[in-house]
Amino acid sequence: MNSDKTTRSPQQRVPSPESRVPILECRNVSVSIGGQRVVESLDLQLGAGQSIGILGPNGAGKTTLLLTLAGVRPADSGDLELAGMNMPRMRRRAIAQRLGMLTQNTRFAFDARVLQVALSGRHPHIGPLGHESRQDFEAAQKALETVGLAALADRSCLELSGGEQRRLALATVLAQDPHVLLLDEPTNHLDPAHQVAVLDHLWRRLHQGNRAQIMALHDVNLATCYCTEVLMLGGDGRWEYGPTAEMLTEHRLSRLFGCPMRAVRDGRQTVFAVAGNLVQK
Amino acid sequence: MPVMTVALLALLVLAVSLSLFSGNGRIGWPSGEIDWRIVTELRLPRTMAALVTGALLALAGALMQVLLRNPLADPYVLGVSGGAAAFALATMLFGLTMIPIELAAFAGALVSSVIVFVVAQGSGPWSTTRMLLTGVVVAAGWGAVISLMLALGDDQSLRGMLFWLMGDLGLARAGWGSVLVVAAALLLLTLRARSLNILSAGQTQAALLGEEPKRRYTEIYVIASALTALAVSIAGTIGFVGLIVPHLMRLVVGADHRRLLPAAALFGGAFLVLADTLSRNLFTPRQMPVGVVTALIGVPLFLLLLHKRGAGR
Numbered sequence: 001m002n003s004d005k006t007t008r009s010p011q012q013r014v015p016s017p018e019s020r021v022p023i024l025e026c027r028n029v030s031v032s033i034g035g036q037r038v039v040e041s042l043d044l045q046l047g048a049g050q051s052i053g054i055l056g057p058n059g060a061g062k063t064t065l066l067l068t069l070a071g072v073r074p075a076d077s078g079d080l081e082l083a084g085m086n087m088p089r090m091r092r093r094a095i096a097q098r099l100g101m102l103t104q105n106t107r108f109a110f111d112a113r114v115l116q117v118a119l120s121g122r123h124p125h126i127g128p129l130g131h132e133s134r135q136d137f138e139a140a141q142k143a144l145e146t147v148g149l150a151a152l153a154d155r156s157c158l159e160l161s162g163g164e165q166r167r168l169a170l171a172t173v174l175a176q177d178p179h180v181l182l183l184d185e186p187t188n189h190l191d192p193a194h195q196v197a198v199l200d201h202l203w204r205r206l207h208q209g210n211r212a213q214i215m216a217l218h219d220v221n222l223a224t225c226y227c228t229e230v231l232m233l234g235g236d237g238r239w240e241y242g243p244t245a246e247m248l249t250e251h252r253l254s255r256l257f258g259c260p261m262r263a264v265r266d267g268r269q270t271v272f273a274v275a276g277n278l279v280q281k
Numbered sequence: 282m283p284v285m286t287v288a289l290l291a292l293l294v295l296a297v298s299l300s301l302f303s304g305n306g307r308i309g310w311p312s313g314e315i316d317w318r319i320v321t322e323l324r325l326p327r328t329m330a331a332l333v334t335g336a337l338l339a340l341a342g343a344l345m346q347v348l349l350r351n352p353l354a355d356p357y358v359l360g361v362s363g364g365a366a367a368f369a370l371a372t373m374l375f376g377l378t379m380i381p382i383e384l385a386a387f388a389g390a391l392v393s394s395v396i397v398f399v400v401a402q403g404s405g406p407w408s409t410t411r412m413l414l415t416g417v418v419v420a421a422g423w424g425a426v427i428s429l430m431l432a433l434g435d436d437q438s439l440r441g442m443l444f445w446l447m448g449d450l451g452l453a454r455a456g457w458g459s460v461l462v463v464a465a466a467l468l469l470l471t472l473r474a475r476s477l478n479i480l481s482a483g484q485t486q487a488a489l490l491g492e493e494p495k496r497r498y499t500e501i502y503v504i505a506s507a508l509t510a511l512a513v514s515i516a517g518t519i520g521f522v523g524l525i526v527p528h529l530m531r532l533v534v535g536a537d538h539r540r541l542l543p544a545a546a547l548f549g550g551a552f553l554v555l556a557d558t559l560s561r562n563l564f565t566p567r568q569m570p571v572g573v574v575t576a577l578i579g580v581p582l583f584l585l586l587l588h589k590r591g592a593g594r
Contacts (some may be wrong), residue, residue, distance in 0.1 A: 091493070
């Protein structure tokens with residue numbers, strides 16, 4: 001899979017002028033979990049307007065790769081560049097001003113108000129001794145409105161349901177408003193309406209200036225709607241990368257997940273379904 | 282929020298007045314020179330020691346709760362007090378009278394902190410679980426050493442030894458140096474308190490929001506250990522102040538450390554002054570170690586808080 005050059009050509013997309021300069025770039029990056037190589041020599045360029053979806057079976061290294069791209073977990077080898085700077089040399093604060101990540105699990109240890117949690121996303125933008133300005137409060141408030149939690153702003157974060165906690169974590173990273181947004185299964189715990197609302201918002205956000213995102217997704221069908229490119233992780237180090245339409249085929253998905261997948265077309269949208277062994281002839 | 286500050290300051294003034302003008306089970310305005318000398322030479326230093334120790338323990342407790350990401354952690358949970366008591370007891374047992382016992386206690390607390398830090402962290406990433414495990418085991422080790430020394434010690438020195446285990450303000454003195462330490466720590470920590478809020482969300486989240494977790498956690502550990510060591514060297518091991526006070530203040534002023542730390546320092550000081558006043562006056566002419574009073578107030582209060590917390594969800 002690794003040597004499959006045809007799927008890697010970036011010319012397939014219509015490039016907007018700004019997207020020629022990558023905001024996040026990784027060259028030859030390898031990642032291991034417990035001594036086992038899960039990603040081998042990954043080359044990836046993330047430019048403005050791009051939304052890359054990461055697909056792969058459980059344990060394929062989606063989360064580990066995202067944490068590596070965020071710079072909080074060291075790579076085995078390779079180079080990471082954020083806005084043209086060597087990321088391992090950057091201070092965390094400088095990284096956090098440009099790159100944010102929604103992690104998979106959000107656990108609140110202390111009782112804080114919902115607005116206060118969302119406001120913590122502004123932390124990297126405020127001086128070490130400074131205080132939150134009115135703009136910071138407005139950004140946090142707006143982020144809460146975006147995820148539909150504005151009415152709960154004064155609640156305790158410990159009283160929220162699983163889905164609400166997830167949306168609060170998302171509001172925090174939206175208040176941070178980074179150029180590069182990494183999202184580890186952003187739709188986890190969300191009902192369908194909130195899934196679509198959240199992904200719609202993230203999509204619109206991509207076109208507000210120098211913005212790009214990479215998200216690990218479980219649901220292939222969300223990738224068809226909300227990703228410009230797809231990165232498939234096999235879990236054994238091999239990977240494939242290319243434009244969404246090219247990558248999401250019955251053949252590739254069946255091979256990736258190790259189970260038969262069928263594409264169903266209704267004329268407006270292609271939907272992938274697990275075929276199951278009984279349906280197969 | 283100013284309402285809260287005023288209330289806490291009022292409580293502090295009340296506690297200090299009560300402590301200064303009560304003794305032998307009676308409250309009264311001092312009359313005559315001897316009475317005034319009792320107030321200024323005996324009660325004032327003792328009250329000041331209680332105030333400083335309470336503030337130190339409350340601040341250290343709040344920091345330890347951030348460090349271990351657990352609202353129920355206390356300053357002694359990583360074995361600091363065990364090290365202090367063991368060193369203090371050793372100087373008594375071996376008759377090392379040339380070493381001031383407070384200094385021995387302070388050294389013991391720091392030695393214990395260093396052992397826990399080196400063993401738990403090594404060069405790897407910061408791990409709360411390993412830190413907690415190491416601390417609890419080291420504390421158990423000190424416990425064994427202390428029991429051994431109590432068994433070997435003669436009956437005469439036993440009372441002095443108990444001081445370090447229970448905590449007692451009877452002979453405690455806090456110099457202006459320790460007042461300065463409390464003030465400086467409170468100022469420094471409150472200025473950087475927004476970072477503490479972020480760090481209490483865990484190291485990955487803290488790193489993603491722009492903090493350098495390992496460096497910050499190390500700083501917090503060093504400051505919390507030093508504050509605890511100072512508190513123990515002043516008044517022995519006084520339990521529950523460092524646990525209850527930050528917890529209670531979090532319910533009152535919220536989890537933002539910019540408000541929590543000053544509130545905890547004020548309330549911690551007031552609380553210990555009141556507890557000490559009680560310990561002097563409740564069973565006159567006998568005096569209880571103040572650690573008994575804080576535990577007698579602290580245990581039911583803590584269980585009540587825990588129960589309410591559980592019932593809330």
